[in-house]
Amino acid sequence: MIQVVFLALLREQLGSNGIQVDSNSAKSIGELKQYLISHHPEWAEFLENKKLLIALNHEYARGDFPLKSGDEVAFFPPVTGG
Numbered sequence: 001m002i003q004v005v006f007l008a009l010l011r012e013q014l015g016s017n018g019i020q021v022d023s024n025s026a027k028s029i030g031e032l033k034q035y036l037i038s039h040h041p042e043w044a045e046f047l048e049n050k051k052l053l054i055a056l057n058h059e060y061a062r063g064d065f066p067l068k069s070g071d072e073v074a075f076f077p078p079v080t081g082g
Helices: 008-014 029-039 041-047
Strands: 002-006 018-021 053-056 072-076
Touching: 002 008, 002 029, 008 041, 008 072, 018 029, 029 041
Parallel strands: 002 072
Antiparallel strands: 002 018, 053 072
8 A cells, every 4th residue: 555645735625634545556656646636536736736746755756756565655735934
């Protein structure tokens, strides 16, 4: 299983803290995003945001990063400081 986590404003926009996805459903972060959108089309607007940040096991990652069972993928909006 892959643990998917939604953080900050994204959690509120999607109405979910996260979801578990079978690791056979997505071999990369890009495939994971497409899987999530295909199962939750209402999330497309937020998950397709080009500014959305992604972390794989607590490290910044991109869409072509491969996934394996036990990975945690976090999606979150850009952080602004003040």
